[in-house]
Amino acid sequence: MAKHLSDKDIADIVELIDSWNFDVKLTWEKLCEQMKSRLSLEHTRQTIQGYYRIKAAFKEKKISLKNGDGRVSKTPPSLSIAAIKIAKLEAENARLKRENSELLSQFVVWQYNAQLHGISMHQLNTPLAEKKTRY
Numbered sequence: 279m280a281k282h283l284s285d286k287d288i289a290d291i292v293e294l295i296d297s298w299n300f301d302v303k304l305t306w307e308k309l310c311e312q313m314k315s316r317l318s319l320e321h322t323r324q325t326i327q328g329y330y331r332i333k334a335a336f337k338e339k340k341i342s343l344k345n346g347d348g349r350v351s352k353t354p355p356s357l358s359i360a361a362i363k364i365a366k367l368e369a370e371n372a373r374l375k376r377e378n379s380e381l382l383s384q385f386v387v388w389q390y391n392a393q394l395h396g397i398s399m400h401q402l403n404t405p406l407a408e409k410k411t412r413y
Contacts, residue, residue: 283321283329290317291326292335296370299362300343309336335373342369 283291294312298304306323313319313326326332392402 283319283326287317287319288329288331291319291332292373293370295332295335295339296373297366298339298343300346304336304340304343306336331377334376338373338376339369 291309291313294316295304295309302308306327310321310323310326313321
C-alpha cells in the first residue's frame with residue numbers, strides 16, 4: 279500500500295499542476311509521470327485523485343488550458359519566460375483565492391454550529407495539548 283501524501287507533497291503536486299506547460303496535454307497519467315521525475319513521488323491516479331486540493335487544481339487547470347489561458351505569443355525568450363512565470367503565479371493566485379474562500383465558508387459553518395451547541399469562545403481558543411516526547 280502506498281504511503282499517504284503529506285501536506286507538503288500535496289502542495290508540491292498542486293504547484294506542479296499550476297506550472298503545467300500549455301503545450302503538454304494535462305492527463306492524470308502524465309501528472310503521475312511528472313510527479314515521479316520531478317518530485318520523486320510515485321503514486322497512482324486513483325491515489326492522487328482522492329485528495330480534494332489536487333483534484334480541484336487539476337480540474338481548474340484543465341479548464342484554463344482548454345480556454346487557451348497561459349498561451350504565450352511570439353516574444354523574445356526573456357519575455358516568454360516572464361510571461362510563463364506570470365501565468366503560473368496568476369493560476370496559483372486564483373486557486374489560493376478559491377481555497378481561502380472555501381475555508382472561510384467552512385469557518386462560518388463551524389462558528390454557527392459552535393454557537394448552536396453552546397461552545398464558548400474560551401473553549402474554542404484553548405491551545406492544543408503539547409506532544410509528550412520520550413527520551
